[in-house]
Amino acid sequence: MIDPTQAGLRESATFDRATIASIQRAAETGVYDIRGWGAKRAVPHFDDLLLLGASMSRYPLEGYRERCDTDVVLGDRHASNPLHLDIPITIAGMSFGALSAQAKEALGRGATEVGTSTTTGDGGMTPEERGQSKNLVYQYLPSRYGMNPDDLRSADAIEIVLGQGAKPGGGGMLLGQKISDRVAGMRTLPAGIDQRSACRHPDWTGPDDLTIKILELREITDWQKPIYVKVGATRTYYDVKLAVAAGADVVVVDGMQGGTAATQEVFIEHVGIPTLAAIPQAVQALAELGLHRKVQLIVSGGIRTGADVAKAMALGADAVAIGTAALIALGDNHPRYADEYAKIGSAPGFYDDYQDGRDPAGITTQDPDLAKRLDPVEGGRRVANYLRVLTLEAQTLARACGKAHLRNLEPEDLVALTIEAAAMARVPLAGTSWIPGQNF
Amino acid sequence: MCGIVGLHLKNPALQPELGRLLVPMIEAMTSRGPDSAGLALYDDEGMHVVKDVGLPRDICAAHGIASRSGYQAVGHTRMATESAITPEHAHPFTPVPDLALVHNGSFSNHASVRRNLAFDGITCTTDNDSEVAARFIGREIAGGADLEDAMRMVLKEFDGFFTLLVTTATQFAVLRDSFACKPAVIAETADYVAMASEYHALAELPGIADARIVEPEPERVYAWSR
Numbered sequence: 001m002i003d004p005t006q007a008g009l010r011e012s013a014t015f016d017r018a019t020i021a022s023i024q025r026a027a028e029t030g031v032y033d034i035r036g037w038g039a040k041r042a043v044p045h046f047d048d049l050l051l052l053g054a055s056m057s058r059y060p061l062e063g064y065r066e067r068c069d070t071d072v073v074l075g076d077r078h079a080s081n082p083l084h085l086d087i088p089i090t091i092a093g094m095s096f097g098a099l100s101a102q103a104k105e106a107l108g109r110g111a112t113e114v115g116t117s118t119t120t121g122d123g124g125m126t127p128e129e130r131g132q133s134k135n136l137v138y139q140y141l142p143s144r145y146g147m148n149p150d151d152l153r154s155a156d157a158i159e160i161v162l163g164q165g166a167k168p169g170g171g172g173m174l175l176g177q178k179i180s181d182r183v184a185g186m187r188t189l190p191a192g193i194d195q196r197s198a199c200r201h202p203d204w205t206g207p208d209d210l211t212i213k214i215l216e217l218r219e220i221t222d223w224q225k226p227i228y229v230k231v232g233a234t235r236t237y238y239d240v241k242l243a244v245a246a247g248a249d250v251v252v253v254d255g256m257q258g259g260t261a262a263t264q265e266v267f268i269e270h271v272g273i274p275t276l277a278a279i280p281q282a283v284q285a286l287a288e289l290g291l292h293r294k295v296q297l298i299v300s301g302g303i304r305t306g307a308d309v310a311k312a313m314a315l316g317a318d319a320v321a322i323g324t325a326a327l328i329a330l331g332d333n334h335p336r337y338a339d340e341y342a343k344i345g346s347a348p349g350f351y352d353d354y355q356d357g358r359d360p361a362g363i364t365t366q367d368p369d370l371a372k373r374l375d376p377v378e379g380g381r382r383v384a385n386y387l388r389v390l391t392l393e394a395q396t397l398a399r400a401c402g403k404a405h406l407r408n409l410e411p412e413d414l415v416a417l418t419i420e421a422a423a424m425a426r427v428p429l430a431g432t433s434w435i436p437g438q439n440f
Numbered sequence: 441m442c443g444i445v446g447l448h449l450k451n452p453a454l455q456p457e458l459g460r461l462l463v464p465m466i467e468a469m470t471s472r473g474p475d476s477a478g479l480a481l482y483d484d485e486g487m488h489v490v491k492d493v494g495l496p497r498d499i500c501a502a503h504g505i506a507s508r509s510g511y512q513a514v515g516h517t518r519m520a521t522e523s524a525i526t527p528e529h530a531h532p533f534t535p536v537p538d539l540a541l542v543h544n545g546s547f548s549n550h551a552s553v554r555r556n557l558a559f560d561g562i563t564c565t566t567d568n569d570s571e572v573a574a575r576f577i578g579r580e581i582a583g584g585a586d587l588e589d590a591m592r593m594v595l596k597e598f599d600g601f602f603t604l605l606v607t608t609a610t611q612f613a614v615l616r617d618s619f620a621c622k623p624a625v626i627a628e629t630a631d632y633v634a635m636a637s638e639y640h641a642l643a644e645l646p647g648i649a650d651a652r653i654v655e656p657e658p659e660r661v662y663a664w665s666r
């Protein structure tokens with residue numbers, strides 16, 4: 001085979017190799033592509049923002065001596081038992097079914113070790129994750145798979161899921177190869193058959209009905225548990241206002257880069273707005289209600305580093321949630337599985353077939369042999385390490401900006417590298433006082 | 441960045457001397473704040489505020505400060521950091537009747553506090569970070585808080601570096617942040633309480649050799665009432 005670039009051949013920007021492959025695949029199979037991971041296209045993101053460290057007009061804090069606190073209280077608007085977390089980085093909801101029981105347990109162990117929360121997902125709560133998670137958020141999803149009032153009461157908070165950033169307006173999917181007897185049993189569905197979960201809650205639509213649903217959940221849990229509402233980022237300003245009007249204690253906003261276990265590729269790449277664009281909308285909504293930092297905002301979708309955490313908080317988030325990055329910390333896409341990725345047509349750094357259950361790292365699978373590869377104790381240690389690094393990195397940046405608490409980062413600490421990011425994040429282009437779209 | 445001074449007279453016999461004692465104090469702080477200066481003086485008629493651009497010596501002379509009497513005063517010399525040099529940007533900030541605030545340092549989250557105040561209908565007229573603290577304390581006091589409690593609320597709400605001196609018609613209070621990097625010294629005798637960013641501002645005061653001198657501890661409100 002010749003080397004196309006050496007031979008002077010020109011690749012099309014419009015019809016690049018991935019596009020050509022997807023057309024060929026569609027033509028051969030007649031079915032659309034379903035995959036995991038999140039949006040892979042480049043969108044304006046936290047990398048397009050920079051922090052203004054202190055120098056003369058402001059004073060930085062000393063890294064090893066002066067405190068920079070990281071704790072956060074979630075859900076104290078109406079709940080008598082809000083969550084007190086040591087760090088503002090939580091583990092996002094990922095279902096048992098999408099993930100192995102070992103992976104769920106490992107996430108719980110890691111989160112608990114550093115004093116943060118983890119979240120169930122579609123398909124219910126496993127005893128492993130309840131047992132290993134000090135703070136466990138219980139997702140209440142349209143499918144109601146695995147939903148039962150006992151688990152609801154044993155949770156530390158409830159998250160009503162309206163949508164996910166990867167697929168706002170779409171429901172869940174779990175393909176037959178991952179529906180083991182245990183997964184099927186928890187969902188009261190037949191094993192081995194593709195399952196789609198609803199895109200809408202069965203018993204309510206819209207904020208007026210949600211108000212009643214939230215009251216119902218509060219009654220079942222004796223007004224103790226914080227109630228979160230999770231939305232995929234689209235019309236975020238309105239959605240956040242309505243979530244608050246319906247009575248949410250915490251709003252979770254998941255940007256379009258947010259991960260998924262199984263969604264149509266066309267959905268992942270073409271629906272929703274970037275995390276960067278969603279945060280200012282959410283903060284504006286909360287601020288207009290006088291509830292910014294009173295109803296807490298959790299942001300997810302593409303959080304990878306402590307810089308992302310610091311920048312999300314500077315834009316006004318109270319906490320962040322991570323999905324994909326936590327899976328990578330567990331061993332997802334690790335080069336040690338290169339040969340096995342090759343056998344299933346993928347490679348480390350590219351693997352996104354969370355839907356098909358053959359994950360060599362044993363994370364997104366229900367195959368008992370593959371799942372055994374992940375030791376929940378070792379996995380928990382890796383997740384805890386990673387969360388510690390995120391926290392230390394965020395503290396490093398906050399101290400440089402003179403903050404004794406992460407939550408005191410503010411939009412005025414940020415500038416943007418591109419006009420797009422400046423417009424979306426509503427911070428000035430670096431070196432100017434220009435925020436596109438403002439002061440006109 | 442700035443120099444602050446304050447004098448709270450306990451002995452009424454010193455009241456005619458207030459201005460004469462204060463002028464050397466504020467002049468001693470010239471090098472810390474050559475851009476602008478300001479004073480608030482309290483006498484039986486109320487609080488009188490003078491602030492302008494320029495050197496403290498010229499401002500004091502122009503307003504005849506040395507001959508003023510009264511029971512309490514604060515003064516400030518400013519080296520501007522992130523906001524303009526105008527009389528309005530000079531300290532003290534006096535957002536509600538009888539309240540004066542002078543600040544040395546730099547708040548690191550004032551934009552957020554400013555937004556919260558604006559939501560409550562309290563707008564700042566300058567982009568100076570110290571005004572935000574003054575308006576915050578003003579709101580707490582207008583809501584019924586006592587000055588000491590209002591100052592403790594500052595510790596909860598504000599991040600960054602600060603030494604604050606805040607006065608009302610009856611109280612004189614000093615507070616430093618948890619890092620206590622911005623300098624402060626308090627001298628107390630039977631006749632007065634005096635505060636300054638640096639000791640040499642106090643050196644001319646009568647009886648200073650026998651005064652009780654303290655460097656205020658971090659996060660502790662020091663307050664005196666009349």
Ligand SMILES: Cc1cc2nc3c(=O)[nH]c(=O)nc-3n(C[C@H](O)[C@H](O)[C@H](O)COP(=O)(O)O)c2cc1C
Pocket residue numbers: 036037038092093094095098099120121122139161163164165230254257258259260261300301302303321322323324325354364
């Ligand atoms: C494997 C996997 C499974 C997921 N399952 C759920 C789920 O059951 N319910 C849900 O609300 N979100 C689910 N999500 C989305 C996450 O909760 C979260 O919104 C997203 O992963 C955040 O973006 P990030 O992956 O870029 O960190 C899942 C994500 C992944 C990667």
